[in-house]
Amino acid sequence: xxxxxxxxxxxxxxxxxxxxxxxxxxxxxxxxxxxxxxxxxxxxxxxxxxxxxxxxxxxxxxxxxxxxxxxxxxxxxxxxxxxxxxxxxxxxxxxxxxxxxxxxxxxxxxxxxxxxxxxxxxxxxxxxxxxxxxxxxxxxxxxxxxxxxxxxxxxxxxxxxxxxxxxxxxxxxxxxxxxxxxxxxxxxxxxxxxxxxxxxxxxxxxxxxxxxxxxxxxxxxxxxxxxxxxxxxxxxxxxxxxxxxxxxxxxxxxxxxxxxxxxxxxxxxxxxxxxxxxxxxxxxxxxxxxxxxxxxxxxxxxxxxxxxxxxxxxxxxxxxxxxxxxxxxxxxxxxxxxxxx
Amino acid sequence: xxxxxxxxxxxxxxxxxxxxxxxxxxxxxxxxxxxxxxxxxxxxxxxxxxxxxxxxxxxxxxxxxxxxxxxxxxxxxxxxxxxxxxxxxxxxxxxxxxxxxxxxxxxxxxxxxxxxxxxxxxxxxxxxxxxxxxxxxxxxxxxxxxxxxxxxxxxxxxxxxxxxxxxxxxxxxxxxxxxxxxxxxxxxxxxxxxxxxxxxxxxxxxxxxxxxxxxxxxxxxxxxxxxxxxxxxxxxxxxxxxxxxxxxxxxxxxxxx
Numbered sequence: 001x002x003x004x005x006x007x008x009x010x011x012x013x014x015x016x017x018x019x020x021x022x023x024x025x026x027x028x029x030x031x032x033x034x035x036x037x038x039x040x041x042x043x044x045x046x047x048x049x050x051x052x053x054x055x056x057x058x059x060x061x062x063x064x065x066x067x068x069x070x071x072x073x074x075x076x077x078x079x080x081x082x083x084x085x086x087x088x089x090x091x092x093x094x095x096x097x098x099x100x101x102x103x104x105x106x107x108x109x110x111x112x113x114x115x116x117x118x119x120x121x122x123x124x125x126x127x128x129x130x131x132x133x134x135x136x137x138x139x140x141x142x143x144x145x146x147x148x149x150x151x152x153x154x155x156x157x158x159x160x161x162x163x164x165x166x167x168x169x170x171x172x173x174x175x176x177x178x179x180x181x182x183x184x185x186x187x188x189x190x191x192x193x194x195x196x197x198x199x200x201x202x203x204x205x206x207x208x209x210x211x212x213x214x215x216x217x218x219x220x221x222x223x224x225x226x227x228x229x230x231x232x233x234x235x236x237x238x239x240x241x242x243x244x245x246x247x248x249x250x251x252x253x254x255x256x257x258x259x260x261x262x263x264x265x266x267x268x269x270x271x272x273x274x275x276x277x278x279x280x281x282x283x284x285x286x287x288x289x290x291x292x293x294x295x296x297x298x299x300x301x302x303x304x305x306x307x308x309x310x311x312x313x314x315x316x317x318x319x320x321x322x323x324x325x326x327x328x329x330x331x332x333x334x335x336x337x338x339x340x341x
Numbered sequence: 342x343x344x345x346x347x348x349x350x351x352x353x354x355x356x357x358x359x360x361x362x363x364x365x366x367x368x369x370x371x372x373x374x375x376x377x378x379x380x381x382x383x384x385x386x387x388x389x390x391x392x393x394x395x396x397x398x399x400x401x402x403x404x405x406x407x408x409x410x411x412x413x414x415x416x417x418x419x420x421x422x423x424x425x426x427x428x429x430x431x432x433x434x435x436x437x438x439x440x441x442x443x444x445x446x447x448x449x450x451x452x453x454x455x456x457x458x459x460x461x462x463x464x465x466x467x468x469x470x471x472x473x474x475x476x477x478x479x480x481x482x483x484x485x486x487x488x489x490x491x492x493x494x495x496x497x498x499x500x501x502x503x504x505x506x507x508x509x510x511x512x513x514x515x516x517x518x519x520x521x522x523x524x525x526x527x528x529x530x531x532x533x534x535x536x537x538x539x540x541x542x543x544x545x546x547x548x549x550x551x552x553x554x555x556x557x558x559x560x561x562x563x564x565x566x567x568x569x570x571x572x573x574x575x576x577x578x579x580x581x582x583x584x585x586x587x588x589x590x591x592x593x594x595x596x597x598x
Binding site for chain 1: 483
């Protein structure tokens, strides 16, 4: 069946169409559509066909505090829809017992395009991502067998597992696949910038100037349309002696990866403060000022930043005005991604 | 869409199809149709001449270091049998976690084996590269088994824990978690062992005893000194050196009815 699926896809126009078997939970079909002009996603729901039932199960799990040891912390605790699924105003998030993590919770959107997960890219498949916050003692501090026990004791969950996967078995693989269906389906592509690109909306003169400046000064790393190239770079942050985070080097053990972190997407950046992998910048102004005057020289500093990014005060304000056009209000208010009633 | 792009996409998607055809759900490298026979594989973990006794006994490695063992787990996967006529039968969905502390895990049956005469067995110690990157998995590959690094994802192919007075770690701890599935330091190892005489699969089920000698893990080609190496927690040359040792730790001590 999968062979037929992929050949159909190839002829139809390079679009993955995993909704071959749309289970009609609420009567609405579900599909994953690549926005026009965007590259192909990395995650294609292989062996995890996207269905309404699977999506709704993943959504229920995402908002369920029972995934944590003391039933107080859910994914949504640190990934808030109104902040484009980042943790508003939290440089580092607090998990169970008020314990703090070591990195800033990123916004969650367009995840099907992410080749790696976390600021150091340690995880390469979205299905392997959720086990980390679940097991992390400073986040949810729970074990998978316990999660499975709690989920299995809930009759509504059993019904949903059967609808999504064909029988009532609850195991970690199904939990992670359901979460992957939910997270991967959340596409954010309806900001004012997107409407401008599609020709259905307009930007002000200042915002347009900001876009021109952005393309000249920022887009080598923050590439359109996803506003990241997913590479790992040292962007000249002064090392934090307390956190002492080696970034990508922690995964590759290579000296040349020291203090390199993944380029984050700038979509919805107006909503996802504070900024940088440790949330040290509270405003977009401070973030840009870092690039202008705050670059810390080190052997692994990205060569594009060796002289910082020069911009006048008015240029900086124009860039900030443009960055605000990346806010996708329809995404943060989308009831499909909101907490289930 | 342009023809050249379409052809390219068909080729690249055909590659995806080819790779996915090797996925665990489908039977893979078998060149013979499946049958009805069974072969029982039994794993015996030993230390030199005696059975491995967790926690209770002191052993001595090739370097003269004494040690006890508290945990000894490894993945056995992609098991296949070579027939005397040259064909190969490969077990479907072939992922097994052998754990010394769980007696039910040290033996399993290969099923659907075609009747015939088999001269050797081949298996992988560890989990192949593809299944390290295939997303969430279940059964023996479930991360709940404690053999999966969730960050810097990949399977722990072999886990040895114990104590030695030579270790400078707290509580004299020894902890060797051997993983890494790609590049020069991959610890994935494939082993082929000949049966002393060919086994016959027909209406009765032959037994094969596979013995793993823990002492081999620390002796050759790399002699391990516990005062120098006592912890392995990530892929690297230390894990690779231990893997080069444990690649030789299996022998067949019995194969027959």
